[in-house]
Amino acid sequence: MRVTVDLDLCASTGGCAQTCPEVFEIGDDGYVHILREHPEADLHDQVRDAADLCPTAAIELIES
Numbered sequence: 861m862r863v864t865v866d867l868d869l870c871a872s873t874g875g876c877a878q879t880c881p882e883v884f885e886i887g888d889d890g891y892v893h894i895l896r897e898h899p900e901a902d903l904h905d906q907v908r909d910a911a912d913l914c915p916t917a918a919i920e921l922i923e924s
């Protein structure tokens with residue numbers, strides 16, 4: 861799995877960082893940062909939850 865965020869869509873709500881802090885973080889700059897672009901398999905369900913819950917559908921997952 862590869863994780864990307866469209867920063868043009870992201871509203872910096874921080875929801876993804878709450879749902880899956882191992883992968884998403886809101887930086888001091890106020891933007892979301894991806895800590896693991898290729899998260900380990902045991903994080904995939906959490907990453908999918910974060911993507912489903914994102915209010916602006918900014919998180920794109922490329923499943924492989």
Ligand code: SF4
Binds near residue numbers: 870872877892916
């Ligand atoms: S949940 Fe979506 S809108 Fe909120 S910080 Fe994460 S990517 Fe951005």
